[in-house]
Amino acid sequence: MTDKRKHSFKVVDGIEKAPARAMLRAVGFNDDDFKKPQIGIASTWSMVTPCNMHIKELADEACHGADKAGGKGVIFNTITISDGISNGTEGMKYSLVSREVIADSIETVAGCEGFDGLVAIGGCDKNMPGCLIGLARLNRPSVFVYGGTIKPGKHHTDIISVFEAVGQHARGDLSTIEVKQIEETAIPGPGSCGGMYTANTMAAAIEALGMSLPDSSSQEAVSSSKSEDSRRAGAAVLSLLERDIKPTDIMTHKAFENAITVIIALGGSTNAVLHLLAMAHAVDVELTLNDFVRIGKKVPVLADLRPSGKYMMSELIAIGGIQPLMKMLLDKGLLHGDCLTVTGKTLGENLADIKPYPVEQDIVHGFDNAIKDSSHLVVLRGNLAPDGAVAKITGKEGLTFTGTARVFNSEEEALEAILGGIVIKGDVIVIRYEGPRGGPGMREMLSPTSAVMGKGLGNDVALITDGRFSGGSHGFVVGHITPEAMDGGPIAIIENGDEITIDADNARVSLNISESDIQGRLTQWQAPPPRYTRGVLAKFAKTVSSASEGAVTDKDL
Numbered sequence: 001m002t003d004k005r006k007h008s009f010k011v012v013d014g015i016e017k018a019p020a021r022a023m024l025r026a027v028g029f030n031d032d033d034f035k036k037p038q039i040g041i042a043s044t045w046s047m048v049t050p051c052n053m054h055i056k057e058l059a060d061e062a063c064h065g066a067d068k069a070g071g072k073g074v075i076f077n078t079i080t081i082s083d084g085i086s087n088g089t090e091g092m093k094y095s096l097v098s099r100e101v102i103a104d105s106i107e108t109v110a111g112c113e114g115f116d117g118l119v120a121i122g123g124c125d126k127n128m129p130g131c132l133i134g135l136a137r138l139n140r141p142s143v144f145v146y147g148g149t150i151k152p153g154k155h156h157t158d159i160i161s162v163f164e165a166v167g168q169h170a171r172g173d174l175s176t177i178e179v180k181q182i183e184e185t186a187i188p189g190p191g192s193c194g195g196m197y198t199a200n201t202m203a204a205a206i207e208a209l210g211m212s213l214p215d216s217s218s219q220e221a222v223s224s225s226k227s228e229d230s231r232r233a234g235a236a237v238l239s240l241l242e243r244d245i246k247p248t249d250i251m252t253h254k255a256f257e258n259a260i261t262v263i264i265a266l267g268g269s270t271n272a273v274l275h276l277l278a279m280a281h282a283v284d285v286e287l288t289l290n291d292f293v294r295i296g297k298k299v300p301v302l303a304d305l306r307p308s309g310k311y312m313m314s315e316l317i318a319i320g321g322i323q324p325l326m327k328m329l330l331d332k333g334l335l336h337g338d339c340l341t342v343t344g345k346t347l348g349e350n351l352a353d354i355k356p357y358p359v360e361q362d363i364v365h366g367f368d369n370a371i372k373d374s375s376h377l378v379v380l381r382g383n384l385a386p387d388g389a390v391a392k393i394t395g396k397e398g399l400t401f402t403g404t405a406r407v408f409n410s411e412e413e414a415l416e417a418i419l420g421g422i423v424i425k426g427d428v429i430v431i432r433y434e435g436p437r438g439g440p441g442m443r444e445m446l447s448p449t450s451a452v453m454g455k456g457l458g459n460d461v462a463l464i465t466d467g468r469f470s471g472g473s474h475g476f477v478v479g480h481i482t483p484e485a486m487d488g489g490p491i492a493i494i495e496n497g498d499e500i501t502i503d504a505d506n507a508r509v510s511l512n513i514s515e516s517d518i519q520g521r522l523t524q525w526q527a528p529p530p531r532y533t534r535g536v537l538a539k540f541a542k543t544v545s546s547a548s549e550g551a552v553t554d555k556d557l
Helices: 015-026 055-068 090-115 125-136 157-169 176-185 199-209 224-243 253-266 271-282 289-296 312-319 323-331 347-351 411-419 446-456 515-524 535-542
Strands: 039-041 072-077 117-122 144-145 377-380 388-392 400-408 427-431 463-464 475-482 499-503 510-512
Touching: 039 055, 039 090, 039 224, 055 072, 055 224, 072 144, 072 515, 090 117, 090 125, 090 515, 090 535, 117 125, 117 253, 125 157, 125 199, 125 271, 125 377, 144 199, 144 224, 157 446, 176 199, 176 475, 199 253, 224 411, 224 463, 253 289, 271 377, 289 377, 323 347, 377 427, 400 411, 411 427, 411 446, 427 446, 427 499, 446 463, 463 499
Parallel strands: 039 072, 039 117, 117 144, 400 427, 427 463, 463 475
Antiparallel strands: 377 388, 388 475, 400 499, 499 510
16 A cells, blocks of 8 residues: 555554554544545635635535545645735735745645645635645645635626725725725625636646646636535545656646746736746746746737736636637647646646637637737836846737836835825836835735726826736736845836836836946945844745745745
8 A cells, every 4th residue: 555655654554653543543534544545635714815715615525535536635724814905004015925834834734744645725816826836845646726716796896896996986986985885795705806816817827737627727616616626636636646646747847838828818917927936946947037928929818807808707717717718729839738737638638628619709819819919928127127027018008108206115105195196197106125025025016006097097107116916906017126126126226206118019127317327326225124023024034035036935945
């Protein structure tokens, strides 16, 4: 039996392991269970957020699936936080940090307990890359399960509708009562935010990567298909154990190229850049911003999904999910069909019998009618971002913007100015000292970008930051600017009134002053003291790499 129990036998076999067996008997093991492969079920269940409130039931289903297939499922929990709740507050600094805590905790529990294989179930933005990083570090047969998307709220609303209602209220377009009505009906129950925001983006990326079962990313949270997906995942790990297929066999460079291709076609979140870089680092795959540039030149945006488009994930699910889109991309020669997946088959084999979308639909466009002929995820460089920056530019915002800098040293300062009418047409809002080290934690700028949209300034201002954006952000926005301000990057020396140009055509973001003035200001610049000197935020700031390297915490160890 040790062929499948490559780790658990060390914990439970032999007379000297009687104390371990005694402990396990108390949690439900019997004599037969000690002979079975142990499958850890990493659950991100929590009542912190609707994204994860149902995952306890999915973990139970995965455990049943593992047990029925001949394993012994063992459920354990890791944390989740809520971006939607913490956005715009100091608490949001813990969001990206949670990705690392989740990865560390899954690695810690599975490494300690000797699990032979794993199922990880995530339902919110950082859960998913956190789970994948943990699985990759362990490199044991594993399957990821997406918790599923939420149903639309009343009048086709979602969480972004609520954020933008705040800006509409500040503009005078909505009353307090109208904002409350949207607040009360936009989130109808369990599941991740309903557009092609970060959660659905990452779920699609992981399916394209080959680490979840087909359709896992395209199911509603409360559905029989999601329950069945969880059961099948538990059983699939036993099959992977039989064949000794591990994450490093699946998460290859070509597989990451597939994930990038799919998120571009879907119009996915800029956060995917950050997280895919971090996930690749965990399996020693050399993925860089240049890979996104190279792939982005040949892959079009095909899906008309929120936030820049019209439709929600539930509507994409209704016409077949992402599998027909992947088949389109495969047939066009844009995906590597020979990549191995957790089914034990290749991506091409998984897609062989997939039927096309219905003719009468306009959610996913054809190649001859693409929403954008190249990627909306644009990597910019220039004297403001020597090491790179990431913009989400669909073309609806235009492709170039030149304006006057209005500088803020925190998200809160910027939000107050936007809602208070200080930010005006022609401004380039600069939010700095919000990078991985400076924040610390690289907060999402969803509150400021939503306020800009709600105030009706979406076509009239731009925003640049060394922080990042929610998948729900849209407009002319540039994030992940590196080096960040805390590291003395040029964003640190921008002054109010400076002219800034964002040029997506030429992939440049420029501070329009002389090089000698830039160098003079940099010479005078002094780093501010760290905002935290104790606890998890201080540890994160001390160990985190730059955004252009995925903001990982174990790069130089």
